[in-house]
Amino acid sequence: MSKSSEPPAPSEPSRSSAEDGATGREAEVLAARRASLDRLGRDRAFAINLRSVLDVDEPTSTRAIREAHPDLAPDTTTAERFVVAGRVVLKRDLGKLKFLTIRDRDGDLQLVFAEASLPEDRFAELDEVDLGDIIGADGYVATTRTGELSIFVERWAMLTKALRPLPGKWHGLQDPDLQQRRRYLHLISDDTPRRYVLARAAALRTMRRVLDARGFVEFEGPILQAVAGGANARPFTTHHRALDIDLKLRISLELYLKRMLVGGLERVYELGRNFRNEGIDREHNPEFSMLEAYQAYGDYYTMMELSETLVVECCHAVNVVMGRDPDDLIIPSRGRELDLSPPFERVTILGSVSEATGEDLSLDRPDLPAIAERHGVEVDDEWGPGKVVQELFEKLVEPTIWRPTFVCDFPREVSPLARPHRGDPALTEHFDLVAGAVELVTAFSELTDPIEQRAKFELQQQMKEVFGDEVHPMDEEFLRALEHGMPPAGGMGMGVDRLLLVLTDAASLRDLIMFPSQRPEGG
Known part of the structure; x- marks a missing residue:
């Protein structure tokens, strides 16, 4: 496999894991991905579009492939060929067979790479694919012996190299603050x-x-x-x-x-x-x-x-x-x-507050503020009766309306x-x-x-x-x-x-x- 020593462009300097504030295992992962990027070369790690590498303008969606083949029997090969693209979310390596699962906007689909079906260098280069990378693949619809609908790949291309890893497979992104701050990872x-x-x-x-x-x-x-x-x-x-x-x-x-x-x-x-x-x-x-x-x-x-x-x-x-x-x-x-x-249903605000307080309330009752305070509403001296009724409603009634x-x-x-x-x-x-x-x-x-x-x-x-x-x-x-x-x-x-x-x-x-x-x- 050829290795590229292409340096980063001067206007976009490559940052080290130390500069990212990463330590320990995280720093090792970031460094490994940077090394993989260097071996691929930037021109091949970030494709300009799908046509430039796989000769089509848009991929076929995973949903379309699944809907077109709902009952394909196990160990079946078809003559139907598609180009698909998505983010790699699962990898399995069985030596002469490699399995990648990609995810697009509609769902997941398994890709099967056989050593016999790919040029030697392209099969070996699958080792550079990490979880989170976005790849495209061209191949035939088939099912594995276990019945998994798959694309048996004859051509593939790296579309975008991910320089940072995805959240852990089993635990995902659990911290609510990080879910909101890094919503893109939460979505993945x-x-x-x-x-x-x-x-x-x-x-x-x-x-x-x-x-x-x-x-x-x-x-x-x-x-x-x-x-x-x-x-x-x-x-x-x-x-x-x-x-x-x-x-x-x-x-x-x-x-x-x-x-x-x-x-x-x-x-x-x-x-x-x-x-x-x-x-x-x-x-x-x-x-x-x-x-x-x-x-x-x-x-x-x-x-x-x-x-x-x-x-x-x-x-x-x-x-x-x-x-x-x-x-x-x-x-x-x-x-x-x-x-x-x-x-x-339809109710009046005065009727609902009267029911909640057990009082026959009206806006001209002089004891309205006292009633409100008995029910836990802190009444401001400047409030008029309408404001008191609104506060009673928000405290006593609104939380109970189902x-x-x-x-x-x-x-x-x-x-x-x-x-x-x-x-x-x-x-x-x-x-x-x-x-x-x-x-x-x-x-x-x-x-x-x-x-x-x-x-x-x-x-x-x-x-x-x-x-x-x-x-x-x-x-x-x-x-x-x-x-x-x-x-x-x-x-x-x-x-x-x-x-x-x-x-x-x-x-x-x-x-x-x-x-x-x-x-x-x-x-």
């Missing part, structure tokens, strides 16, 4: 995060399909905003050098979508990222995905029907990825079963963008959809009265001393748009990550977000 060694990626893609396709079929138009609003509105949350800030102004990363999609309603786009939605400079837990991450949709001439009842349809349709789509019956709406969740069958439930008619105090309730002006036409004890959707009959909207914004500013940045800002440009007239409308916001949390039975949003925010390693 564990099928679960791969399923989460596919589940997200399936859910997003489904959301777009449902909305597009109803005549909604997808829109992309600005991420950098002078006024970050649409929610009560603390924003991230940055500075725009060219304009010499401070800007904020958006915390919501809402206010620009409403501008589109003013402009005549009567059904509009956005799927995008929001950013909130807040804490991290199972259901919260500073960077997260939202769907928001607005429908002119609808209301919060319209949004209930839309939300219900989206949840059910996304469940069907995610079931396929997770290996469940596509039609099954009873899914596993946190060790229990969760039934997503429509119609979803079956999908529309919690309706929130107090005006905590719903600055919602229309007053048509039957009780102290409340708003605002619902939250909760399932599996997770809030999935918030929706309103939208407030279109610019005078009342201004008054609500002004009230929020009065609360700024108490709640700091977590109040809705005054947005004069949005108010100006409302003054031109926005049609009556229903609007909803669905947390994409939270919906996937429920539909996939993941442990945390940080398992679903492939590269969540983290401190620097060692920091």
